[in-house]
Amino acid sequence: MFIEGIGAILVVSATTLVGFAFAAKEKYRLKELEEIERGILLMKNQISYLGTPLAALLEQISWKTEGVAGQAFQNIAVRMEERQGDSAEEIWESTWLEVEKKSYLTAVDLEELTAFGRTLGFLEKEQQEGSIDMLLHYLQEKQERIKKRLDKNGRLYYSMGVLSGLLLVITLL
Template sequence: MKWFGALLILAASTWLGFAAARVLHERPRQLRQLKAALRALEAEVMYGHTPLADAAMHLARQTAAPLSELFERFAAALCTEETSAAEAWEKSLRAVWGKTALKQGEFEVMKQFGATLGQYDRLTQQRQIALALAHLEREEAEALDNQARYAKMAKSLGVLAGLLLVILLM
């Protein structure tokens, strides 16, 4: 029975370490998806002259979860509610943010970007998208650095913490 408990403790701590490493791996991937979505939004608005709600629905179909849900909620809010684009964006952002691996810095960038949605002409909107992309580039570089630095450590720490706990309890 002792060995079963020890094995269970070791498995749980290892799982926690791998879960922490997975979050570190997901953040750069989701940032790349977000940047691609913003570029697609720029193309839809600038060159396709697509209304914002339709562009958001197109992006929802092109983007993987959980970011697709952000654009789905945004499009639905624009179509069904009597609200501004900025309010619909922030509401959608808050509803989906907890499901992502993204951090507060990215939230602030996306919140500031959403505050400008639909308020300016196409050229100014293009500049706002470029500004958001530049900020996300910086955040992605930081996320890649953190992933390289801490992902392997998180896995090892999970295993070693489990071993330590098993040794102390035996």
């Protein structure tokens, strides 16, 4: 009886954690998208009003952004300063693919980021601002959707976790 009790507690805890993990994953992705958006907005301002070169502005942005976004901006700045890539696109893409392993971004998010990287380095100011606006539009739209989904399904993930655990325990007992 004692062992069965411990087993039931472990099963319910495990399924509850899975529910939490589902909700947390979306929350962390949202946080990362927010940080990237903040960085890209700063980038736009620096390009529009100061014309700062990418290496210098990404270095500054990396101090003001957290998590994988800050890390990615920092790595890109260093590589650009050292001219480690043949093009800005190459440096941007390889860096985001490296931080992907540590992030909650999806394949679609990364595809949008790398598509933006293909416009870096050779455009005039107005064109560069245009490509930044397109990325900002995507980031804002994604965040809206995630927020709506979290509002709608956030509690559901937790409840599903607990209830599925209980169901499993009852069935097994």
